[in-house]
Amino acid sequence: MQSVVKTITLHTKQDMEIINITDIVKNTVAATGIQNGTVHIMTKHTTSGITVNEGLPDIEDDLVDMLQRLIPRNGEYRHARFLNSDGQMAVNGYSHLRSALVGKDTFFPLHEGEMVMGSRQTIYFMEMDGPLYREFLVHVLGI
Amino acid sequence: MIDIHQHPLHIKEIVEQNDELSRHTKNVYGIYSSPHSLESHFYQLDVAGIDQAVIMPIDCTTAHGCKLVTNEQIAWLTEKSSRFIGFASVDPRSPNALKELEKAVTEYGLKGLKLDPSLQQFDISNKDYAFPLYQLCSELDIPIFFHCGMSWSPVGKAAFAHPMKLEEVIQQFPNLRIIISQFAWPWVSEAFMLGIKHKNVYFDTSILFSGTPTDSVQQVLGEQIGLKNLDRSLSKQILFGSNTPRVDPKRLVWAIEDLKLKPSLQQNIFHENAASLLQLNQGGVTCSLS
Numbered sequence: 001m002q003s004v005v006k007t008i009t010l011h012t013k014q015d016m017e018i019i020n021i022t023d024i025v026k027n028t029v030a031a032t033g034i035q036n037g038t039v040h041i042m043t044k045h046t047t048s049g050i051t052v053n054e055g056l057p058d059i060e061d062d063l064v065d066m067l068q069r070l071i072p073r074n075g076e077y078r079h080a081r082f083l084n085s086d087g088q089m090a091v092n093g094y095s096h097l098r099s100a101l102v103g104k105d106t107f108f109p110l111h112e113g114e115m116v117m118g119s120r121q122t123i124y125f126m127e128m129d130g131p132l133y134r135e136f137l138v139h140v141l142g143i
Numbered sequence: 144m145i146d147i148h149q150h151p152l153h154i155k156e157i158v159e160q161n162d163e164l165s166r167h168t169k170n171v172y173g174i175y176s177s178p179h180s181l182e183s184h185f186y187q188l189d190v191a192g193i194d195q196a197v198i199m200p201i202d203c204t205t206a207h208g209c210k211l212v213t214n215e216q217i218a219w220l221t222e223k224s225s226r227f228i229g230f231a232s233v234d235p236r237s238p239n240a241l242k243e244l245e246k247a248v249t250e251y252g253l254k255g256l257k258l259d260p261s262l263q264q265f266d267i268s269n270k271d272y273a274f275p276l277y278q279l280c281s282e283l284d285i286p287i288f289f290h291c292g293m294s295w296s297p298v299g300k301a302a303f304a305h306p307m308k309l310e311e312v313i314q315q316f317p318n319l320r321i322i323i324s325q326f327a328w329p330w331v332s333e334a335f336m337l338g339i340k341h342k343n344v345y346f347d348t349s350i351l352f353s354g355t356p357t358d359s360v361q362q363v364l365g366e367q368i369g370l371k372n373l374d375r376s377l378s379k380q381i382l383f384g385s386n387t388p389r390v391d392p393k394r395l396v397w398a399i400e401d402l403k404l405k406p407s408l409q410q411n412i413f414h415e416n417a418a419s420l421l422q423l424n425q426g427g428v429t430c431s432l433s
Contacts, residue, residue: 013186015393074401080355087174087295089390091355129391131186133179 004032012130037142042105047095047129049102055122095129145417146196148384167209191393199230199257206264218251230255259290260303267308286320291327306334347384356398
């Protein structure tokens with residue numbers, strides 16, 4: 001059994017942004033040489049997310065619209081305060097809640113060197129408080 | 144859009160130039176999160192709609208034995224990108240303050256002076272060391288950006304930064320352009336009084352005391368001063384300023400937009416007033432000494 005963890009970095013460019021990371025995940029998995037097992041993709045942040053959906057621009061826009069509608073910027077959030085531990089205004093409670101709704105990770109089976117995915121499934125990194133320098137992990141566990 | 148108030152303490156390329164800066168940023172300035180790259184910084188400006196940002200250091204040599212970014216580093220950043228407009232800082236209690244300011248303006252091309260009485264712990268109304276500095280700024284025809292009111296620094300002393308200390312300075316130097324940060328919160332009424340009386344007094348919008356920027360800007364500008372008073376009496380004297388990295392600049396932009404100001408007033412705040420103050424349409428500042 002092997003366990004390989006790769007860190008992928010990216011600069012997001014928008015306040016909210018949905019970034020297709022399918023190819024970079026597949027290439028990272030292939031480079032490990034592991035043939036059978038599981039692939040775990042996880043963001044390291046609390047105002048971003050990992051999700052899977054159909055890779056169409058309208059779906060991507062609808063996902064962003066849904067999060068803004070369900071968790072509006074000007075709602076009432078306890079996190080709306082100066083964050084003394086950072087020395088900065090936090091005030092991004094809505095970003096944390098959007099992240100909680102989307103979730104931080106996803107899994108795929110790995111079979112005979114290929115990630116087992118539906119034909120329309122696309123893996124997304126979702127930025128919810130950008131622009132920021134971000135990291136996500138690809139963890140391949142198998143033989 | 145012009146942001147009149149940013150500190151490049153969070154830009155990794157600056158932090159990596161000085162081993163001590165990271166420690167001073169935490170212990171003296173009071174920012175504890177990780178820096179980001181210059182590339183990320185420009186993306187933040189883009190998302191906020193900011194075309195140019197004034198970046199400023201704070202020279203705290205006498206009070207705390209450090210400079211929170213040097214004039215040379217500010218000059219380096221302005222050479223890297225025309226999106227940056229550099230202000231200088233000197234320690235008013237240093238015997239070299241006048242020479243350093245003159246050098247920063249005439250050699251480095253910096254466009255204004257940043258003073259933070261709460262961090263630098265100097266007396267604004269001192270005639271021995273502070274007034275000669277104001278006199279030189281008048282002669283160089285550069286504005287002074289005063290931190291006024293609350294200081295988020297763990298070692299900042301707000302009593303040094305009361306806006307009423309500026310009244311005599313304003314009267315003695317009627318041609319000196321003075322910018323008061325954050326409407327000097329919590330001394331908003333006193334700062335407003337200075338602004339309605341003296342047209343060479345400006346204010347920035349970096350009001351960050353509690354809640355969201357939208358909440359605190361609404362409380363000060365919308366309720367304490369009143370939007371009608373802003374439009375009638377201060378329409379040419381308010382400058383957009385974020386005080387980045389205390390806050391992501393996009394949030395201050397949203398806070399101003401959430402006020403639902405008259406378009407002409409919002410345009411003045413976001414661009415026109417700063418362009419006029421900084422003389423951006425006149426080929427920059429005059430650097431000759433009288």
